[in-house]
Amino acid sequence: xxxxxxxxxxxxxxxxxxxxxxxxxxxxxxxxxxxxxxxxxxxxxxxxxxxxxxxxxxxxxxxxxxxxxxxxxxxxxxxxxxxxxxxxxxxxxxxxxxxxxxxxxxxxxxxxxxxxxxxxxxxxxxxxxxxxxxxxxxxxxxxxxxxxxxxxxxxxxxxxxxxxxxxxxxxxxxxxxxxxxxxxxxxxxxxxxxxxxxxxxxxxxxxxxxxxxxxxxxxxxxxxxxxxxxxxxxxxxxxxxxxxxxxxxxxxxxxxxxxxxxxxxxxxxxxxxxxxxxxxxxxxxxxxxxxxxxxxxxxxxxxxxxxxxxxx
Amino acid sequence: xxxxxxxxxxxxxxxxxxxxxxxxxxxxxxxxxxxxxxxxxxxxxxxxxxxxxxxxxxxxxxxxxxxxxxxxxxxxxxxxxxxxxxxxxxxxxxxxxxxxxxxxxxxxxxxxxxxxxxxxxxxxxxxxxxxxxxxxxxxxxxxxxxxxxxxxxxxxxxxxxxxxxxxxxxxxxxxxxxxxxxxxxxxxxxxxxxx
Numbered sequence: 084x085x086x087x088x089x090x091x092x093x094x095x096x097x098x099x100x101x102x103x104x105x106x107x108x109x110x111x112x113x114x115x116x117x118x119x120x121x122x123x124x125x126x127x128x129x130x131x132x133x134x135x136x137x138x139x140x141x142x143x144x145x146x147x148x149x150x151x152x153x154x155x156x157x158x159x160x161x162x163x164x165x166x167x168x169x170x171x172x173x174x175x176x177x178x179x180x181x182x183x184x185x186x187x188x189x190x191x192x193x194x195x196x197x198x199x200x201x202x203x204x205x206x207x208x209x210x211x212x213x214x215x216x217x218x219x220x221x222x223x224x225x226x227x228x229x230x231x232x233x234x235x236x237x238x239x240x241x242x243x244x245x246x247x248x249x250x251x252x253x254x255x256x257x258x259x260x261x262x263x264x265x266x267x268x269x270x271x272x273x274x275x276x277x278x279x280x281x282x283x284x285x286x287x288x289x290x291x292x293x294x295x296x297x298x299x300x301x302x303x304x305x306x307x308x309x310x311x312x313x314x315x316x317x318x319x320x321x322x323x324x325x326x327x328x329x330x331x332x333x334x335x336x337x338x339x340x341x342x343x344x345x346x347x348x349x350x351x352x353x354x355x356x357x358x359x360x361x362x363x364x365x366x367x368x369x370x371x372x373x374x375x376x377x378x379x380x381x382x383x384x385x386x387x388x389x390x391x392x393x394x395x
Numbered sequence: 396x397x398x399x400x401x402x403x404x405x406x407x408x409x410x411x412x413x414x415x416x417x418x419x420x421x422x423x424x425x426x427x428x429x430x431x432x433x434x435x436x437x438x439x440x441x442x443x444x445x446x447x448x449x450x451x452x453x454x455x456x457x458x459x460x461x462x463x464x465x466x467x468x469x470x471x472x473x474x475x476x477x478x479x480x481x482x483x484x485x486x487x488x489x490x491x492x493x494x495x496x497x498x499x500x501x502x503x504x505x506x507x508x509x510x511x512x513x514x515x516x517x518x519x520x521x522x523x524x525x526x527x528x529x530x531x532x533x534x535x536x537x538x539x540x541x542x543x544x545x546x547x548x549x550x551x552x553x554x555x556x557x558x559x560x561x562x563x564x565x566x567x568x569x570x571x572x573x574x575x576x577x578x579x580x581x582x583x584x585x586x587x588x589x590x
Contacts, residue, residue, distance in 0.1 A: 129530040131544055134420040134454035270436050315436040316508040318444040326439070369510055 170255035171299050174337050178286035178303040180357045185307055185333045211287040215300045218342040228282040231304045231338055236275050238351050243271040255339055255352045270315040276329050280307040298342045306334045322367055420454045420526040426550050446555040448507045450499035454525050455491045459547040462488040462522040471562025474500050474515040499553050509555050516558035522549045
């Protein structure tokens with residue numbers, strides 16, 4: 084029996100048939116069609132369920148009918164869910180990094196000027212810092228820089244280990260999906276080798292959400308560090324970066340804290356990517372390009388204009 | 396990039412109510428867990444591990460015994476060859492399996508870092524029983540019989556690379572292979588009561 088079926092399935096047999104359209108076997112139909120109705124009447128009709136029915140595409144009337152048949156009540160028409168805003172949705176008045184920051188040679192005057200850029204010169208930032216100090220007495224930009232670097236390192240290490248609860252402590256709700264983007268089912272090896280320049284607070288702002296008293300503080304810190312990153316896919320094959328080479332990274336990270344909340348903490352909120360930032364490394368992943376759209380050729384010229392025979 | 400966001404695995408895992416609550420059909424979940432297994436990174440000189448993707452098509456209205464024939468037909472073939480052959484297999488199961496293989500191919504390219512969609516072969520292909528709805532039929536002399544309306548689940552695992560030469564070992568071993576096998580057998584022998 085098995086051999087017979089395998090023979091039927093084997094491609095050689097089917098390939099020999101000259102036509103493959105309306106192909107019938109001799110085993111699917113009863114030899115005497117006269118008693119078809121009586122034969123069918125022997126079987127009790129059963130409503131077979133379709134477990135693969137898609138409920139998304141079903142019309143609401145059909146869904147309602149199905150639920151009525153099963154005696155299921157409709158869902159609640161209103162949705163009362165409390166919403167708690169623990170982080171802002173973006174960066175308020177983002178910092179615009181000056182062009183050529185960190186690119187000048189170490190011994191040049193431009194570089195020296197860049198390192199000495201004081202936050203005191205920026206009035207709005209200073210006012211924001213004063214506002215933060217009104218909530219947090221012992222807040223100082225110098226101390227904050229070291230704390231910010233710790234948070235930065237801990238957040239990245241949590242991401243590398245895929246420790247979601249630890250990541251939530253060091254990263255705001257807005258930045259969490261951006262952090263975890265494309266990191267699923269991958270092994271990330273990240274190492275913070277050293278800081279090339281001490282981290283510096285370059286910008287600060289305070290915003291209030293919904294009510295005047297609900298204040299969030301955002302502080303932008305500039306990091307210039309050397310880091311090593313290697314990303315492997317699910318099967319342990321290298322996707323991005325390298326285990327051996329390190330890179331110099333210049334980043335402007337925005338930290339946010341819910342100042343009005345006494346249990347608020349400083350967490351990474353966003354990253355400022357300037358326009359003049361160097362392009363990212365090309366990805367090792369490839370993609371099939373879509374087929375090029377063929378242009379319609381112009382119609383061939385009418386033959387009446389130039390007769391084929393020369394003497395006419 | 397594109398790999399993570401449109402990974403089809405999420406739809407399998409976070410699927411809300413694919414199977415309705417009022418039907419006794421259950422969706423098998425263990426096979427798809429293999430898709431979430433992360434292998435340790437490989438050293439630089441090591442042979443790259445071939446990628447694989449596991450896919451399933453559940454609650455197909457077809458008998459598992461009949462589906463087994465088509466499932467075993469497709470084992471050990473490349474994906475292109477399997478799709479080509481299944482287009483002309485005159486069985487209802489062939490349609491399900493062809494769809495499953497094409498979906499699995501798509502999954503492999505989008506979510507599992509397979510570079511060439513044709514560089515896949517069918518490593519595992521099997522079917523098992525889903526739910527069974529029992530009906531009645533009438534026989535002669537007031538006797539009743541049971542009718543089983545069978546459902547099946549189909550599972551397929553595509554692996555990257557070239558398929559093995561002779562998956563079902565239809566051909567005999569070549570003389571060299573026979574010699575190698577004999578040599579290995581001879582070397583496996585142990586002198587009793589020795590180390």
